[in-house]
Amino acid sequence: MEPLLAVTDLVKRFPVNKKPFRKPSLLHAVDGISLTVGRGETVGLVGESGCGKSTLVRLLSRLLDPNEGSIRFDGADYATIPARKFGRKPERADIQMVFQDAGDSLNPRYTAFDAIADPLRRLKRLSGAALAAKVEETAELCGLPRELLSRLPHQLSGGQKARVGIARAVAVEPKLLILDEPTAALDVSVQVVILRLLDDLKTRLGMSYLFVSHDLNVVRLICDRVIVMYLGKVVEAGPAEAVFRNPAHPYTRALLSAIPGHAAGRIHLTGEPRSPIDPNPTVCRFHGRCPIGTDRCTAEMPVLRGLGGGRVAACHYAEAVAG
Numbered sequence: 001m002e003p004l005l006a007v008t009d010l011v012k013r014f015p016v017n018k019k020p021f022r023k024p025s026l027l028h029a030v031d032g033i034s035l036t037v038g039r040g041e042t043v044g045l046v047g048e049s050g051c052g053k054s055t056l057v058r059l060l061s062r063l064l065d066p067n068e069g070s071i072r073f074d075g076a077d078y079a080t081i082p083a084r085k086f087g088r089k090p091e092r093a094d095i096q097m098v099f100q101d102a103g104d105s106l107n108p109r110y111t112a113f114d115a116i117a118d119p120l121r122r123l124k125r126l127s128g129a130a131l132a133a134k135v136e137e138t139a140e141l142c143g144l145p146r147e148l149l150s151r152l153p154h155q156l157s158g159g160q161k162a163r164v165g166i167a168r169a170v171a172v173e174p175k176l177l178i179l180d181e182p183t184a185a186l187d188v189s190v191q192v193v194i195l196r197l198l199d200d201l202k203t204r205l206g207m208s209y210l211f212v213s214h215d216l217n218v219v220r221l222i223c224d225r226v227i228v229m230y231l232g233k234v235v236e237a238g239p240a241e242a243v244f245r246n247p248a249h250p251y252t253r254a255l256l257s258a259i260p261g262h263a264a265g266r267i268h269l270t271g272e273p274r275s276p277i278d279p280n281p282t283v284c285r286f287h288g289r290c291p292i293g294t295d296r297c298t299a300e301m302p303v304l305r306g307l308g309g310g311r312v313a314a315c316h317y318a319e320a321v322a323g
Contacts, residue, residue: 002075003036004208005060005176010034010069010079012055016277025277029055030066031232034304037176042202042209044223044240046216046255050273052232053212054180060210061097061178062086074175093123096174100181102165106153112139112164113149119172134171141204142167143197159190163197170201177202178210183218195222216259220244225310228252231276231285234304238311248313248322250290267291284315292317 010033015024029052037043047053058064060071062083071079073094078086086092096119099105106115116135120126126134139149142163153161162182169177179198183191199222202209213219219226219240226243228236228251236249247253257267271289279285284297296316304312307322315321 004039005037006072007035008070011067013067027277028232033234037208042223044219044226045212047229051229061095093172095176096169097178098165098169098182101185102161111150115164116167116171123172138167138171158186162194176208180212236313246322248318249315251286
């Protein structure tokens with residue numbers, strides 16, 4: 001079956017250090033990324049801050065235009081629709097996003113009702129009694145009591161604001177929900193409730209999820225597959241349990257070692273990350289921090305290659321790392 005989302009060779013570069021009469025340097029935020037999200041699948045996206053996750057998410061949600069590559073969604077190439085026009089098209093309803101801090105993403109002048117109603121007015125052209133009924137139905141689906149719909153964001157708890165943000169996103173019945181650290185600003189007990197809600201909504205509404213998170217335990221718990229990014233590139237991807245149990249890239253191994261109580265112990269990386277500005281195309285992005293790097297890593301950029309079982313890794317020595 002064709003995947004719901006198929007991204008091929010996606011590139012986003014930002015000009016930096018602009019000077020008169022000189023060609024600007026380019027920051028390679030997303031550098032040739034390919035990935036898929038299947039129908040009904042939850043895919044985790046992990047990597048340290050600055051690796052390009054946020055830029056990738058903005059590209060996929062069509063808030064940014066790529067320099068190169070395709071974003072095929074349900075058979076159509078959404079990358080051909082400019083971001084400035086995409087928000088006014090019916091396709092906008094297909095891909096919705098839940099932001100990291102619900103409090104910051106909600107309009108302080110909008111009640112919970114207005115926040116949920118806004119995309120329904122814009123994308124589904126609902127009004128009057130039909131609009132009110134759909135808002136109340138969505139609020140109930142997300143565990144929001146009707147009496148909270150008249151409240152402004154500052155009158156809601158953190159968990160309630162998170163539910164409003166989720167309700168706003170699912171009200172238009174998207175096919176793909178992008179979740180950018182949806183539980184990061186919440187207490188642990190509230191996180192569990194929100195994760196259960198998301199799992200329930202996925203089953204009821206038949207959505208696919210792209211789940212971006214620094215909480216690797218949560219990613220392992222709820223994701224079918226995981227994608228690991230480092231400095232604008234995918235360095236490893238595969239079934240979540242297989243990647244967590246036996247990572248094949250040195251960076252993935254170091255990243256997972258940071259989980260408290262990790263059996264193999266913490267791996268401390270030395271050196272500094274390479275600059276994403278005009279990077280050398282033949283040098284592995286992880287070179288300089290990699291504990292097993294050799295001269296080959298400076299002469300030949302590793303590419304993603306299959307390891308069996310649906311797993312891929314961009315390392316010359318992936319088989320040795322995975323054992």
